[in-house]
Amino acid sequence: MRQAVIQLEESMIRQVANAGMGRSDVLKFWFGESDEVTPAFIRDAATASLQQGEVFYTHNLGLPELREAIARYSSSLRAPGAGAIGMERIAVTSGGVNALMLAVQAVVNAGDEVVVITPVWPNLTAQPAIMGAVVRCVSLRPVSGQWLLDMDELLAAVTPATKLLILNAPNNPTGWTLTPAEHEAILAHCRHTGTWILADEVYERLYYEPTAHGAAPSFLDIAA
Secondary structure, eight states, X not given: OOHHHHTOOOOHHHHHHHHHTTOSSSOOOSSSOOSSOXXXXXXXXXXXXXXXXXXXXXXTTOOHHHHHXXXXXXXXXXXXXXXXXXXXXXXXXXXXXXHHHHHHHHHOOTTOEEEEEESOOTHHHHHHHHTTOEEEEEEOEEETTEEEOOXXXXXXXXXXXXXXXXXXXXXXXXXXXXXXXXXXXXXHHHHHHTOEEEEEOTTTTSOOSOOSSSSOOOGGGTOO
């Protein structure tokens, strides 16, 4: 077994979840999932698909009609003036973890430098470590009851030697997110250094500041 895998440590989130599963006297804040059952129309559609025999391989990137629907939905969440997202830019995976790991595998080689904004969901530091990358963390800091990013520290950490910058915004576990100006600064800097950006924006709808499009600011609002 690869040494990078042997050296992985179990996350404390998993330890807490294992201790609390099956108990009715705890609030389940350990995973980023809803406390409600998947809506009936989705479950019914999945059941109908199985009953119709839709159980074979399909297009590598996912069903075209599904990718078209995702492209329309994602485009609807972009800031006014942002370009539409075409289905050719969409790939369907088996889940969020799988999508992130595929992205890391596509970009990172052993020995590459990866910068991660922390605190963060543990998989986002574990995945580049599994690939043999050198992971450097830039930590958010609590200031007057909120988490803030020291932009100067981040930009100093991301150099031409940095292969990939990983960030999760809106952030799990802090709720921190990037402002539009911070998105602009990070994108411009990473283009200058030749650094890839892996932005986990899965919580973009869990954003309660007023916006015209009902979602958190995104790199997709500005990246052509």
